[in-house]
Amino acid sequence: MATIGLRGVSKVFSGGSIALAQVDLDVADGELMVLVGPSGCGKSTLLRIIAGLEEPTAGTLYLDDEDATNFTPQQRQVAMVFQSFALYPHMTAADNIGFPLRVSGLPPEQRHELVVESATALGVHELLERWPKQMSGGQRQRVAMGRALVRDPRILLLDEPLSNLDSGLRSELRAEISSTVRSSGITTVYVTHDQTEALTLADRIAVMRGGSIEDVGTPGRVYDRPATIFVAAFLGTPRINLFEAWVWNTVDSHVSLRIGEQTIALPWQDPRARQLAHYHGERIIVGVRAEALVSLAEPLADCTIRGRVRYLEHHGHESLAFVDIGAAGIEIDLAPPPRTPPATKLKQLRQRPVTTMRGVWKRITGTQPAEPEDESDSELPAATAGRHQKRSSGLVMRLPPSVEVSAGNTLNIGVRRELLHFFDLRGDRIDAGFR
Ligand SMILES: Nc1ncnc2c1ncn2[C@@H]1O[C@H](COP(=O)(O)OP(=O)(O)OP(=O)(O)O)[C@@H](O)[C@H]1O
Ligand SMILES: [Mg+2]
Structure with missing residues (x-):
């Protein structure tokens, strides 16, 4: 069980840039919530606040109804995959996936077992001895997902994980991410600026603009009954x-x-x-x-x-x-x-x-x-x-x-x-x- 609640979360960076303005959002247990909006609307900032990598200027973050605003990233038990999904270049795929387990002190045999299990689920078990530079973008992305999931986090945060890939691979990996996340039942927040990705992937979508959430709902609901003219224009091709x-x-x-x-x-x-x-x-x-x-x-x-x-x-x-x-x-x-x-x-x-x-x-x-x-x-x-x-x-x-x-x-x-x-x-x- 892992739920996320954001109440009145704001973020003003030094210099006065308002990244988030009083954001309220609930993510249900096991839900795949997609944050979508144009560049600079505050998606990554919101994700980083959930991860504990950024401190909100105001507001509260609840994890499982517990005030987690001041929790360390470790206490939150979240895993995050970034846009660049940077793997450690001097480690094999196996060592990259197993890295969080090594840090937590798990013995090598158990580590190996979990690494193989995770790599098999993501279809990269044959690449475990390869170095990042010997893998394609899609394979590296799968390894990064493996590294995020191997610890069995209670929340998975994905920040534009497919944006470095070409369109064919994107849709293939999008389907894989969707099935991996859903079969694991892990509560996931997925950030993208691609409205097609949001509509195809999400249980619910939060459409962001200028630091605020303009609409939240199932893809069908926000498409069929957009709350604002901006949401109507942002979703759908050709544009409304x-x-x-x-x-x-x-x-x-x-x-x-x-x-x-x-x-x-x-x-x-x-x-x-x-x-x-x-x-x-x-x-x-x-x-x-x-x-x-x-x-x-x-x-x-x-x-x-x-x-x-x-x-x-x-x-x-x-x-x-x-x-x-x-x-x-x-x-x-x-x-x-x-x-x-x-x-x-x-x-x-x-x-x-x-x-x-x-x-x-x-x-x-x-x-x-x-x-x-x-x-x-x-x-x-x-x-x-x-x-x-x-x-x-x-x-x-x-x-x-x-x-x-x-x-x-x-x-x-x-x-x-x-x-x-x-x-x-x-x-x-x-x-x-x-x-
Ligand atoms: N460290 C920082 N200092 C000052 N301003 C920042 C900082 N990080 C982000 N911002 C500003 O906050 C706003 C939101 O940034 P954020 O990275 O959350 O946007 P985003 O929606 O993820 O955009 P993108 O789709 O381009 O990744 C932007 O205007 C950005 O310039
Ligand atoms: Mg971003």
């Missing part, structure tokens, strides 16, 4: 389409969402319509993933938008169509991360009315929000930075290879309304109570 929409209630019929010059209607029977109704006459952000869009031969009333294909990207099994729908998509700049004020200040900011949130909006999107009163211009300017500049041209959707479409064609795009996401101008999910 985000558009500003103007909300208008038609009593007893539907709620209209006007995107550019086009309208999607949400009938009153949809429970989310009641929550959106509170935004009558205001602007919100609508998120729509590529899988919620389908090309239709004929438009369907209330849930079809029209667009002109600007260009296509062929991926063999499917094509991505970049479509102009007469409204600029909103780009979330995911990297580099913003400087974050302390959580208390953030909280105060979040409580302010929407009309005074322009600064926060800018922080979230890297853009200036449009004036709510100014209905003539419903488009937000595209963000200035980010890796997906193309998206500012409009909407991206998947097309099966059988659909014959060329640049310049006009599409009727059916929108699966049940898969739409709604965010307020602060970037928080609107339909939080739904489902």
Whole structure:
């Protein structure tokens, strides 16, 4: 049994850099928790605080419900594998794996037995007499895992353990790590900035940004119901389409969402319509993933938008169509991360009315929000930075290879309304109570 609890954990480095701002997180016994977020968001710092390699500025760490904030790394019984998984170059694989056992004074015979057992489980038993320089990156990584697991730690911490490997080996080792960790039942915290790795590996994901956790949940939950616009944009490929929409209630019929010059209607029977109704006459952000869009031969009333294909990207099994729908998509700049004020200040900011949130909006999107009163211009300017500049041209959707479409064609795009996401101008999910 090993659980981890973090309560109000903050870390301010000398010089004032805020790495963590009041982080709360629980990891259940035997759970594989993945911390994911852009570079500099505080993932490694959080892991190092759990390991006892870094001291929190404020807050408490619980291990098995016991206050372990002041425990030494040894008392915590955690094992950590780092990104560089540095093996001792002057030791064979066997000696590397057995090193923690030697330090703890285990006799050579018992040591050998455990080393062979651990190496066999990780498929490196035939390499035990090799030196690190005689092994491939993947083999070295397995040996490093063996060294971490051989002591039977109660918690395993992995900091980007696959980032030095090529993509084929990454997915192979990812599957191996997943099965090793799950069969051992060890409570594990795994850090990555790769959202695919996070979604495929985790029991639960904690999405971090600027020293805070924005959302925690199963991969399915955070993907399907992201708590914030940032989480929605961080998870999933191609990236979620985000558009500003103007909300208008038609009593007893539907709620209209006007995107550019086009309208999607949400009938009153949809429970989310009641929550959106509170935004009558205001602007919100609508998120729509590529899988919620389908090309239709004929438009369907209330849930079809029209667009002109600007260009296509062929991926063999499917094509991505970049479509102009007469409204600029909103780009979330995911990297580099913003400087974050302390959580208390953030909280105060979040409580302010929407009309005074322009600064926060800018922080979230890297853009200036449009004036709510100014209905003539419903488009937000595209963000200035980010890796997906193309998206500012409009909407991206998947097309099966059988659909014959060329640049310049006009599409009727059916929108699966049940898969739409709604965010307020602060970037928080609107339909939080739904489902
Ligand atoms: N020793 C330090 N002194 C000062 N600032 C630090 C120190 N270590 C980390 N930081 C800062 O704290 C923030 C969080 O760093 P951290 O290493 O935890 O990020 P990360 O999410 O692991 O990023 P990456 O994905 O690049 O590894 C960063 O802004 C970083 O510059
Ligand atoms: Mg790191």
